[in-house]
Amino acid sequence: MAERKVRVRFAPSPTGPLHIGGVRTALYNYLFARQHGGDFIFRIEDTDSNRFVPGAEQYILESFKWLGVTFDEGVSFGGNYGPYRQSERRDIYKKYVQVLLDNGKAYIAFDTPQELEAKRTEIANFQYDASTRLQMRNSLVMPKEEVEALIAEGKQYVVRFRIEPNEEVHVHDLIRGEVVINSSVLDDKVLYKSADQLPTYHLANIVDDHLMEVSHVIRGEEWLPSAPLHVLLYRAFGWEESMPQFAHLPLLLKPEGNGKLSKRDGDRLGFPVFPLEWHDPKSGEISSGYREAGYLPEAVINFLALLGWNPGNDQELMSMDELIQLFSLDHCSKAGAKFDYKKGTWFNHEYILRKSDEELAQLFKPVLTAQGVNPADYSDLYLTKVVSLVKGRVNFIKELWDHSRFFFKAPESYAEKDVKKRWSAETPAIMEELIALIEDLESFESKAAEEQVIGWITAKGYHMGNVMNAFRLAVVGECKGPHMFDITELLGKEETIRRIREAVCAISVM
Ligand code: GLU
Numbered sequence: 001m002a003e004r005k006v007r008v009r010f011a012p013s014p015t016g017p018l019h020i021g022g023v024r025t026a027l028y029n030y031l032f033a034r035q036h037g038g039d040f041i042f043r044i045e046d047t048d049s050n051r052f053v054p055g056a057e058q059y060i061l062e063s064f065k066w067l068g069v070t071f072d073e074g075v076s077f078g079g080n081y082g083p084y085r086q087s088e089r090r091d092i093y094k095k096y097v098q099v100l101l102d103n104g105k106a107y108i109a110f111d112t113p114q115e116l117e118a119k120r121t122e123i124a125n126f127q128y129d130a131s132t133r134l135q136m137r138n139s140l141v142m143p144k145e146e147v148e149a150l151i152a153e154g155k156q157y158v159v160r161f162r163i164e165p166n167e168e169v170h171v172h173d174l175i176r177g178e179v180v181i182n183s184s185v186l187d188d189k190v191l192y193k194s195a196d197q198l199p200t201y202h203l204a205n206i207v208d209d210h211l212m213e214v215s216h217v218i219r220g221e222e223w224l225p226s227a228p229l230h231v232l233l234y235r236a237f238g239w240e241e242s243m244p245q246f247a248h249l250p251l252l253l254k255p256e257g258n259g260k261l262s263k264r265d266g267d268r269l270g271f272p273v274f275p276l277e278w279h280d281p282k283s284g285e286i287s288s289g290y291r292e293a294g295y296l297p298e299a300v301i302n303f304l305a306l307l308g309w310n311p312g313n314d315q316e317l318m319s320m321d322e323l324i325q326l327f328s329l330d331h332c333s334k335a336g337a338k339f340d341y342k343k344g345t346w347f348n349h350e351y352i353l354r355k356s357d358e359e360l361a362q363l364f365k366p367v368l369t370a371q372g373v374n375p376a377d378y379s380d381l382y383l384t385k386v387v388s389l390v391k392g393r394v395n396f397i398k399e400l401w402d403h404s405r406f407f408f409k410a411p412e413s414y415a416e417k418d419v420k421k422r423w424s425a426e427t428p429a430i431m432e433e434l435i436a437l438i439e440d441l442e443s444f445e446s447k448a449a450e451e452q453v454i455g456w457i458t459a460k461g462y463h464m465g466n467v468m469n470a471f472r473l474a475v476v477g478e479c480k481g482p483h484m485f486d487i488t489e490l491l492g493k494e495e496t497i498r499r500i501r502e503a504v505c506a507i508s509v510m
Contacts, residue, residue, distance in 0.1 A: 006038025014056035017278035031327035042074030063275040093199040105236035109138035159192040174247040271341035294396035411477025422469040474503030
């Protein structure tokens with residue numbers, strides 16, 4: 001058989017914000033498509049109108065835009081297999097439901113919810129299947145005329161899939177290997193409802209994958225139980241030849257303990273489970289997103305790529321291009337992947353370090369504005385130097401402020417414990433000496449200034465730690481931060497002296 005063109009799809013239901021597990025599913029599909037020079041389709045599965053949430057589709061699209069995951073066709077992208085929104089494909093599904101009715105693979109059922117409920121009380125573990133279907137109100141037991149009359153009357157009905165019992169159903173999964181189940185465990189799934197004239201997920205999903213020539217279905221493990229039914233549907237349509245290959249991805253697990261990752265874990269431990277902030281249109285509740293929390297999209301991609309896949313060695317930092325090269329379903333694990341959100345923070349740190357100082361300076365500007373500092377008051381060169389001095393200490397861009405505020409504002413107070421430890425009765429006199437020394441310095445460049453100041457402290461026999469820390473306390477407000485003379489070089493002689501004077505006044509009266 002000729003190699004099939006790789007065509008994969010991401011097919012979310014617009015029922016709310018996109019969960020981070022869904023983002024990973026989309027990412028793996030994207031990597032797979034790009035690696036094979038295939039197509040990546042964006043399909044909206046909105047046949048369950050009760051669960052439709054306005055804004056969800058837009059949210060999903062915006063998430064992928066931010067993350068740099070691109071589609072070739074689908075809702076909002078166009079393509080030759082449209083429409084790509086299932087609610088716009090009603091007529092197509094109707095036609096295929098009729099195919100199954102005509103070839104006897106499906107039947108019409110009139111059982112009301114009350115009747116079904118009554119059966120459930122009558123028969124323990126009732127399942128609508130080969131063992132019970134002849135006791136029910138459907139076209140298998142009713143005369144053709146009666147069925148037609150009921151439909152003409154406007155009675156509501158569903159179309160059910162007629163599953164033959166006691167057959168072995170094989171699902172070949174590219175990650176899990178061969179999965180075999182007995183068809184008797186399956187019920188006669190509803191494929192179509194006359195009430196809203198819409199198919200259910202199963203029918204629409206199979207018909208679309210077939211018509212859109214999907215070659216691989218890569219999706220979350222929660223869909224594995226549906227796979228045997230899907231295989232049977234392909235068979236019922238006579239489409240075995242073009243059946244996509246399945247790959248069910250491992251679950252994302254809680255960071256600690258057992259079970260599936262949930263939004264509650266995120267709330268409890270303080271990390272987002274959605275790519276973007278989500279404002280629930282009904283409840284008004286706001287859920288945090290990776291973008292707003294300050295993550296770089298590259299870091300989120302890299303982090304997610306490794307949740308359920310590895311490159312076969314211990315390489316961790318990979319760009320999107322490298323991931324496209326390296327990705328393989330063979331290296332996806334069957335076992336659930338622990339959602340180690342702290343690792344996500346580490347990735348963010350690494351990606352901050354990989355950015356140029358110029359770019360970081362630009363990203364820092366909105367943070368400055370939010371802190372009441374006008375970035376326009378500083379040259380790009382100044383901002384670039386500031387970030388270069390402190391970037392090693394942060395995991396998020398916004399944290400740059402905590403480590404660099406003294407480059408923009410003189411201390412308004414001095415850390416008490418540092419004062420206690422480093423500022424004594426003799427300090428003001430020593431600081432005056434330091435001021436005099438600095439005033440006379442020819443160069444205030446870091447190395448040169450350092451040499452002179454250290455030389456003076458040594459010659460005078462002063463305590464190196466005490467003098468240097470008092471100096472730092474005066475300029476920074478506390479005894480921490482980057483190399484002292486890098487700070488003073490940037491602040492300049494005048495500001496440095498001003499700050500020492502200010503500290504001598506302020507601290508003496510404390
Ligand atoms: N609409 C399903 C979802 O929300 C698609 C599942 C599949 O990929 O088959 O994930």
